Amino acid sequence: MVKDAVQEQLAAARRTQILEAAATVFAEKGFHPATIRDVARAAGVADGTIYNYFENKPALLLGLFELMSTRARQNIDPASLAGLSQREFIAAYLAHPLRAFGADNFEWFRVIVSEMMVNPELRGRFSAQVLEPMLIGGEAAFGRWATQNGDSGSRLKLRVRLLSSLILGLLLQRVLGDETLEASWAELPELLADLLLGGLLEGFGPQA
Structure with missing residues (x-):
């Protein structure tokens, strides 16, 4: 059993080594x-x-995204979400995926998105293996928070999908080269929480 555990750790380390190399190569060469x-x-x-771990280049891309998603989820401590106000919870929930696609990882994401737009197989696998688990995790986090705070949790799945769409929209806009978003990336979770709870014009001066 110990030998099997060691072999699994070595295989996981080699897989991560390959993915990090792929990220560097794809970012440099396309x-x-x-x-x-x-x-x-x-x-x-x-x-x-390479083929012992990944069947082809699209599998490398998907593996790269899964690696980034896993690292982002590892930063989420469920206990840290307990006792938060609605605004604090939303800001914390948004911060994790946006932080995962910061300066260190964003070039990787740019490569993945560009290929998904023209590769139906990769799109389907991304939806089933990355997006759906993320939605399920979001539903679980919102469900726990709702239970702890006396929220009815109504339309829970829709709430999570609206926030996910917001995150994906921001990522896509940054892919398109929005320098304003890039410069303010670290501030977005707090700004978005204020906008979602206070209204679009709150904090932007007198209303017309």
């Missing part, structure tokens, strides 16, 4: 010009080793 051999060289492994 997804289509890059080859499996390029990724293998960057990772310091044989070409065939």
Whole structure:
């Protein structure tokens, strides 16, 4: 059993090593010009080793997104969400995915999004393996908060999807090169919480 556990840890470490190499290669060369051999060289492994973990380049892309999503979820402490006000909870909930796509990871996300737009297989796998689990996690987090705070939790699934759409919209707008969003990225969770709870014009001066 100990040997199996060690082997699993080594395999997970090698998988992460390959994904981080792929991220660097895709960001530098672009997804289509890059080859499996390029990724293998960057990772310091044989070409065939890549195929022991990933069936093709689209699988590498999906694995890269899953890695970023996993790291973001690991930063979420369920206990830290207990006792928060509605505004604090929304800001904390939004902060995790937006932080996950900060400066260090955003070029990776840019490559993934551009390929998903033209690759139906990757879109389908992204929806089933990344987006759906994220929605389920969001529903669980909102459900816990609602129970702890006497919220009815009505239309819970719709609430989560609206917030997810907001996050994806911001990511897409940043992909398109919005410098204002990029410059204020760290402030967005707090600003969004204020906008969602206070109304669009709250804090923006006198209303017309």
